Amino acid sequence: MLKEVSINDLVVGMYVHSIATQDGNLKIKSRGLVTSWATIDELKSKGIKSLIIDPAKQKQRQKSEQPDVIPDEEKDVAVSYDAEIGRARFLHEQGKSLCKRLLVSLEQGEGIDAAITDDLAGRIVASSRRNNDALMTLTRIREKGAYLMEHATNVSVLMANFAAAMEMDEKVIHEMTMAGLLHDLGMIKTADDILNSTTRLNESQWQSVRQHVIAGVDELKELEGVPESTLTAIAQHHERIDGSGYPNGLKGEEISLFGRMLAIADSYDAMTAERPYKKAVPPNKALKTLLQADNHFDMLLVQKFVKCVGIYPTGSLVKLDNGKVAMVIKQNEKNPLQPRIKVFYSLTGGHYLSPKEYDLSTPRMNVDIEKSVLPQELGIDFNRFFNESIAG
Numbered sequence: 001m002l003k004e005v006s007i008n009d010l011v012v013g014m015y016v017h018s019i020a021t022q023d024g025n026l027k028i029k030s031r032g033l034v035t036s037w038a039t040i041d042e043l044k045s046k047g048i049k050s051l052i053i054d055p056a057k058q059k060q061r062q063k064s065e066q067p068d069v070i071p072d073e074e075k076d077v078a079v080s081y082d083a084e085i086g087r088a089r090f091l092h093e094q095g096k097s098l099c100k101r102l103l104v105s106l107e108q109g110e111g112i113d114a115a116i117t118d119d120l121a122g123r124i125v126a127s128s129r130r131n132n133d134a135l136m137t138l139t140r141i142r143e144k145g146a147y148l149m150e151h152a153t154n155v156s157v158l159m160a161n162f163a164a165a166m167e168m169d170e171k172v173i174h175e176m177t178m179a180g181l182l183h184d185l186g187m188i189k190t191a192d193d194i195l196n197s198t199t200r201l202n203e204s205q206w207q208s209v210r211q212h213v214i215a216g217v218d219e220l221k222e223l224e225g226v227p228e229s230t231l232t233a234i235a236q237h238h239e240r241i242d243g244s245g246y247p248n249g250l251k252g253e254e255i256s257l258f259g260r261m262l263a264i265a266d267s268y269d270a271m272t273a274e275r276p277y278k279k280a281v282p283p284n285k286a287l288k289t290l291l292q293a294d295n296h297f298d299m300l301l302v303q304k305f306v307k308c309v310g311i312y313p314t315g316s317l318v319k320l321d322n323g324k325v326a327m328v329i330k331q332n333e334k335n336p337l338q339p340r341i342k343v344f345y346s347l348t349g350g351h352y353l354s355p356k357e358y359d360l361s362t363p364r365m366n367v368d369i370e371k372s373v374l375p376q377e378l379g380i381d382f383n384r385f386f387n388e389s390i391a392g
Helices: 037-045 055-064 081-107 114-132 133-139 147-165 170-182 185-189 201-223 228-236 257-271 283-292 297-309 383-388
Strands: 001-004 015-022 048-053 317-320 324-330 339-347 351-359 368-374
Touching: 001 297, 015 114, 037 048, 037 297, 037 339, 048 055, 081 170, 081 185, 114 147, 114 170, 114 368, 133 147, 133 324, 147 170, 147 257, 147 297, 170 257, 185 201, 185 283, 201 228, 201 383, 257 283, 257 297, 283 297, 297 324, 351 383
Parallel strands: none
Antiparallel strands: 001 048, 015 048, 317 324, 317 368, 324 339, 339 351
């Protein structure tokens, strides 16, 4: 049965049957799967107000893309990167779709169900336990026009791995993963012209942005099922060790362990994302910035975070000294400068290669990483290649 939905409720994975309402006289014919948030932004820019979707075809697509439905007895079983990456990609898309629905619900003054976030957090933790490199890879696959949804999902993945690396118990790992998913929910109260500004914000605009912490916590306090530790982390994720943070200017030990952890994961992911007002920085440079900001962050925790994500984080792209480009797919604890990689591009030839896996720590390799690179520096559509040739 066909269903009409608002453009604000359209998410990646839905199947568009036709356009229902739009502004202007421009006739637009659009039918097919929504495969990216950029497509949704394009439809909005063309004045689309509502669409007719086919839920049956949406379900058919999800069934064919390895949904995260795993027997209980297999949820904690370690699997290979290749075995988990398909499920991880599907789960990451679900995370972005959920965050989109939460933001839309708040914008429209509707209630949100914390149980849905709780369930997703559990599946993120389970995927990370099966293979922590798969979901970490997805945190590096950036899509234009999807920052808030991507950022929340990415930070939840980072927090799941960070808390596990800290050897916290399962309950706390779960609660920190929820904190990642919900930490920027209050941003929906910030005006779009501020969020999408291409110029430096003035003090009045910054004051508006800073209100998102209080706004988010106020919304979450009204819900059942949001743990106290989750609320604490969210309330403190912009506090800084030297007292320069907000909203309460807390210092040092006044900031909880959870708040200090979330501050690190949030800042790292924000630095590595491209925004209207700034360019993205490679992951290793973001980590270096964190290590140099000892007045803002807990340095012991930053060092543990760096060890957790790796000097060359999983999913990041690296240029090799043989003129090829590879994606990092697994950390090497004994030799952090020599991770496991998948080579996929030749700079000298200017073309893609069939992805091939290598362990740089193998003596016979005799190949080293020259530096981290970003897809836009290479002028390649890495997202498409990743989806078709690595995660497909």
